[in-house]
Amino acid sequence: MAQLSGQPVVILPEGTQRYVGRDAQRINILAARIIAETVRTTLGPKGMDKMLVDSLGDVVITNDGATILDRIDLQHPAAKMMVEVAKTQDKEAGDGTTTAVVIAGELLRKAEELLDQNIHPSIIVKGYTMAAEKAQEILENIAIEVTPDDDETLMKIAMTSITGKNAESHKELFARLAVDAVKQVAEKKNGKYVVDIDNIKIEKKAGESVEESELIRGVVIDKERVHPRMPNKVEGAKIALINEALEVKKTETDAKINITSPDQLFQFIEQEEKMLKDMVDQIAATGANVLFVQKGIDDLAQHYLAKYGILAVRRVKKSDMEKLAKATGAKVVTNVKDLTPEDLGHADLVEERKIAGESMIFVEGCKNPKAVTILIRGGTEHVIDEVERALEDAIKVVKDVMEDGYVLPAGGAGEIELSIKLDEYAKAVGGKEALAVEAFAEALKIIPKTLAENAGLDTVEMLVKVISEHKNKGKNIGIDIFEGGPADMIEKGIIEPLRVKKQAIKSASEAAIMILRIDDVIAAKLSKPEGGQGGGMPDMGGMGGMDMGM
Numbered sequence: 001m002a003q004l005s006g007q008p009v010v011i012l013p014e015g016t017q018r019y020v021g022r023d024a025q026r027i028n029i030l031a032a033r034i035i036a037e038t039v040r041t042t043l044g045p046k047g048m049d050k051m052l053v054d055s056l057g058d059v060v061i062t063n064d065g066a067t068i069l070d071r072i073d074l075q076h077p078a079a080k081m082m083v084e085v086a087k088t089q090d091k092e093a094g095d096g097t098t099t100a101v102v103i104a105g106e107l108l109r110k111a112e113e114l115l116d117q118n119i120h121p122s123i124i125v126k127g128y129t130m131a132a133e134k135a136q137e138i139l140e141n142i143a144i145e146v147t148p149d150d151d152e153t154l155m156k157i158a159m160t161s162i163t164g165k166n167a168e169s170h171k172e173l174f175a176r177l178a179v180d181a182v183k184q185v186a187e188k189k190n191g192k193y194v195v196d197i198d199n200i201k202i203e204k205k206a207g208e209s210v211e212e213s214e215l216i217r218g219v220v221i222d223k224e225r226v227h228p229r230m231p232n233k234v235e236g237a238k239i240a241l242i243n244e245a246l247e248v249k250k251t252e253t254d255a256k257i258n259i260t261s262p263d264q265l266f267q268f269i270e271q272e273e274k275m276l277k278d279m280v281d282q283i284a285a286t287g288a289n290v291l292f293v294q295k296g297i298d299d300l301a302q303h304y305l306a307k308y309g310i311l312a313v314r315r316v317k318k319s320d321m322e323k324l325a326k327a328t329g330a331k332v333v334t335n336v337k338d339l340t341p342e343d344l345g346h347a348d349l350v351e352e353r354k355i356a357g358e359s360m361i362f363v364e365g366c367k368n369p370k371a372v373t374i375l376i377r378g379g380t381e382h383v384i385d386e387v388e389r390a391l392e393d394a395i396k397v398v399k400d401v402m403e404d405g406y407v408l409p410a411g412g413a414g415e416i417e418l419s420i421k422l423d424e425y426a427k428a429v430g431g432k433e434a435l436a437v438e439a440f441a442e443a444l445k446i447i448p449k450t451l452a453e454n455a456g457l458d459t460v461e462m463l464v465k466v467i468s469e470h471k472n473k474g475k476n477i478g479i480d481i482f483e484g485g486p487a488d489m490i491e492k493g494i495i496e497p498l499r500v501k502k503q504a505i506k507s508a509s510e511a512a513i514m515i516l517r518i519d520d521v522i523a524a525k526l527s528k529p530e531g532g533q534g535g536g537m538p539d540m541g542g543m544g545g546m547d548m549g550m
Contacts, residue, residue, distance in 0.1 A: 036105020
């Protein structure tokens with residue numbers, strides 16, 4: 001509201017909340033730091049889990065940063081920006097979501113200290129931008145090259161990713177599944193490997209133990225055969241994929257058929273039966289003995305298919321049809337009339353099996369399948385959900401290394417190296433920007449510090465020891481959480497993809513910079529929910545009742 005010759009001028013509507021300058025920065029930084037603090041305890045092999053309960057009472061137990069932030073119902077806009085950091089990290093690199101969010105939170109904490117010294121946000125932003133660019137350069141210089149056929153290193157990458165998650169007790173099994181699956185679907189284009197992880201299907205079934213999880217070099221479809229008289233096992237399968245319905249087609253135009261005698265009705269039914277039989281005859285004539293249909297199959301068509309001994313499955317998802325085509329080499333045909341023997345795919349075995357009391361169709365023994373399935377078993381739904389998240393991360397990090405060919409020592413070694421090198425770089429930068437570069441370097445120490453803290457070690461003593469050892473013995477020295485001291489991460493096999501670290505620094509610095517540049521928050525009045533209260537932005541100052549606990 002402004003005043004003009006004694007007359008008030010209303011600019012913003014009633015109920016709008018506005019925070020300007022230092023207040024806006026303080027509140028935004030606080031909101032982002034709370035998010036970072038929330039996930040910080042989950043970082044590393046000794047990180048703790050979070051139990052998330054949604055409004056319907058569904059429970060998720062996880063220590064996956066992206067999952068935690070995705071499931072929390074947040075109100076504050078700056079907090080939502082931190083969730084975007086995690087989502088971007090997950091999409092681009094597949095792992096390191098917690099790392100990215102924790103670094104972003106610490107960058108903002110350090111920036112706040114500089115703001116308190118009356119250093120202008122634009123100077124901090126400039127220093128952070130310079131430091132982030134230099135960090136990318138340093139990471140590329142310390143990266144270690146890996147060949148895509150180096151199975152041992154790929155296994156170490158996958159195991160490092162799984163360590164600290166619920167699947168850790170079987171990390172070798174899941175690392176092997178992840179590596180085998182990625183190598184199976186990897187395709188070489190222009191001398192480089194490309195991995196489309198959509199071709200790795202993950203099926204979950206509660207029951208049995210986690211050790212029973214397996215890789216199927218083919219596809220598992222969560223369906224059953226349509227007729228009990230069909231064979232439940234076909235060896236040497238010739239597979240037809242059809243995405244039209246095996247039913248009598250209705251006319252395109254509105255039409256009415258007048259039947260005046262029982263004979264005509266009989267002829268009409270007979271003609272329908274003949275059309276269905278012709279369809280099935282055409283399929284059988286190609287030599288197909290297994291049929292997957294994207295739409296429905298008429299009851300009579302099911303009967304004829306069963307007579308021919310063809311195993312048929314209906315209402316198969318489009319994504320599953322595509323995976324079947326990639327795994328078996330079959331072509332998806334739109335019209336039954338167009339089906340030829342050349343369109344058929346091949347598999348050694350197609351079988352209906354009962355898994356945890358439910359029928360599933362296994363298509364196995366494909367020659368060189370470009371689509372595979374990992375079947376996860378486990379005692380409870382919560383266990384297999386968390387195993388799935390761990391396995392997805394492992395698959396993504398193996399994909400990163402297959403595509404890029406570079407790894408870094410993990411266990412905080414990369415962050416300590418960056419911190420030391422950026423400190424040196426700050427001296428060359430000079431001016432007030434150097435303070436921001438130094439703050440950036442200092443902020444990166446939050447990762448080794450948190451790893452030690454979550455393992456119950458003395459953080460100050462551990463950090464001093466590791467940094468000193470790192471300076472003396474080189475870039476591969478990080479924190480060995482299990483031994484409780486500095487160690488060579490490459491020797492210990494604790495490694496991560498270059499892409500994960502580069503993306504984490506990039507996402508974290510960009511989010512921190514974006515939040516620092518905001519000096520005015522104008523929040524419209526929230527519309528009233530049904531039977532609820534209207535109001536401004538929910539609890540901007542109090543952050544929805546969350547406590548910093550710092």
